[in-house]
Amino acid sequence: MEQEQLKEKIVALLPEAEFMTNKQYLDVIVPANKLHAFVTTLKETNDLKFDYLFCLSGVDWQTYFTVVYHLTSSEFGHSIVLKVKTDGRETPEVPSLYDIYATAEFHEREAFDLFGIKFTNHPDLRRIFLEDTWVGYPLRKDYKDEINIIER
Amino acid sequence: MSEEKKVIVELDENPEYIINMGPQHPSTHGVLRFEVSLQGETVKYLIPHCGYIHRGIEKMCESLTYPQIIHLTDRLDYLSAHMNNEAVSLCVEKALDIEVPERVKYIRSILSELNRIASHQLWWCAFGMDLGGLTCFFYGLRDREKILDIFEESCGSRLLHSFVVPGGLMHDVHPNFKQSIRDFIKYFRKKLPEYDTLLTGNVIFQNRTRDLGIMSKETAINYGITGPSARASGFACDIRKVEPYSAYPYIDFKEILYTKGDTFHRYKARMDEMWESMVILEKLLDKMPDGNDYTAKMKPVIKLPEGEYFQRVETARGELGVYIVSDGNKTPYRLKLRTPNFSNLFVMNKLTAGYKIADLVAISGSLDLVIPDIDR
Numbered sequence: 443m444e445q446e447q448l449k450e451k452i453v454a455l456l457p458e459a460e461f462m463t464n465k466q467y468l469d470v471i472v473p474a475n476k477l478h479a480f481v482t483t484l485k486e487t488n489d490l491k492f493d494y495l496f497c498l499s500g501v502d503w504q505t506y507f508t509v510v511y512h513l514t515s516s517e518f519g520h521s522i523v524l525k526v527k528t529d530g531r532e533t534p535e536v537p538s539l540y541d542i543y544a545t546a547e548f549h550e551r552e553a554f555d556l557f558g559i560k561f562t563n564h565p566d567l568r569r570i571f572l573e574d575t576w577v578g579y580p581l582r583k584d585y586k587d588e589i590n591i592i593e594r
Numbered sequence: 595m596s597e598e599k600k601v602i603v604e605l606d607e608n609p610e611y612i613i614n615m616g617p618q619h620p621s622t623h624g625v626l627r628f629e630v631s632l633q634g635e636t637v638k639y640l641i642p643h644c645g646y647i648h649r650g651i652e653k654m655c656e657s658l659t660y661p662q663i664i665h666l667t668d669r670l671d672y673l674s675a676h677m678n679n680e681a682v683s684l685c686v687e688k689a690l691d692i693e694v695p696e697r698v699k700y701i702r703s704i705l706s707e708l709n710r711i712a713s714h715q716l717w718w719c720a721f722g723m724d725l726g727g728l729t730c731f732f733y734g735l736r737d738r739e740k741i742l743d744i745f746e747e748s749c750g751s752r753l754l755h756s757f758v759v760p761g762g763l764m765h766d767v768h769p770n771f772k773q774s775i776r777d778f779i780k781y782f783r784k785k786l787p788e789y790d791t792l793l794t795g796n797v798i799f800q801n802r803t804r805d806l807g808i809m810s811k812e813t814a815i816n817y818g819i820t821g822p823s824a825r826a827s828g829f830a831c832d833i834r835k836v837e838p839y840s841a842y843p844y845i846d847f848k849e850i851l852y853t854k855g856d857t858f859h860r861y862k863a864r865m866d867e868m869w870e871s872m873v874i875l876e877k878l879l880d881k882m883p884d885g886n887d888y889t890a891k892m893k894p895v896i897k898l899p900e901g902e903y904f905q906r907v908e909t910a911r912g913e914l915g916v917y918i919v920s921d922g923n924k925t926p927y928r929l930k931l932r933t934p935n936f937s938n939l940f941v942m943n944k945l946t947a948g949y950k951i952a953d954l955v956a957i958s959g960s961l962d963l964v965i966p967d968i969d970r
Binding site for chain 2: 464466467469493494495496497499501502510512516519523543544545547548549552556569570571572573580581
């Protein structure tokens, strides 16, 4: 499906979605409280079938975080990028998608480990790479570690 | 007579017995720990613990320039070094809208396919060894040496090449490049049937791999499994076909697909990929243009325009995704590496539950995990 067609479909499904221009994929900004229901529809609608989450990343934008979901359909081959902004950076919260995509559970643990983004309803939100006693979240832009990171 | 002493041992109906496999277990092929809960010899559940060699590559990348990042990507999946280099290079080129010379595209794809064969050879050695066939190790390494010699001749190093850079290649390939690959294909076509004689047809091997750790297509997609492990379950996820890059659109090749998704078919998928890679190599060599251009014109300092870029590449183990967020500086604002092994690892619990502990080694071997790629 072409980007334009895909955009029309998504406007029909989620009127409050915002779009961003990107040469490669269609970028959709989804409000955090609508994410879970929206992704479920994306996966279950017959002519969309976004069943494969191939990348989940967190990005620190100084005042807030975004969680970026790259979705594709294994049957039709079309792709989409969903972005969820967190509310500030004090207690960033995004709903977990572990029950829609099994792989999300572990990618979310990684985002929690390195960014401190809390995924609500996640069954097992622990650090994945760093030890449990680690203080701070290394991929945040304001993270300071004078011993291990050499500032240039 | 003293009073008879009674020893009472209470037998728990379902005792939980937990053992740690790793982090220094030879068959995890690196520092990975499985927390395995056993009932007798049967695995009840398995929890992977990773992070033993977490080096913070994504964090390091944020303070390095793009040509410097190339050298870190080698260290992810060290058996697919060329593909990792290529992924970042392609992403940078996509952002800058640079078209590399045709010849470079062909050389990149040729190196990727050679790397794929070398990687599958090492996997075959280790898989055979995990199941008790030590001879495999010598057969596999003997032939892998030939590929490493080609790499050494053209790239200067044998394992971590850093040869593919944004804009093209580090330097031109050796004049003997084409001929040495043709010689290798001729040699390996004779040797590959030996692998089948030694291992594939072996009764013990068949009994230990068939109908074991069955992964359905739905599971593969849901867990984001890619590479030969997913294609053995019928999930057509080959990025060379889905989003063709470099010289793959110019040639015609088969995507190896099996449907059953057990350990044996994951094994077969990789064996067939070695055959298919040789066919791809021959087609690429025939079409490769002559000349000596090995790089596009690049500025001395690479600055990506503001924006977000994503590049998918098929490594020997599956899909590698590079996601660059740039703010216009010479270093990336954020660089995310979606590594194939990270996703592949976490299906282990689903595949091994209910099987014997000896089968765990076979199943984890058939997923072909490389630990530095998981931990990053």
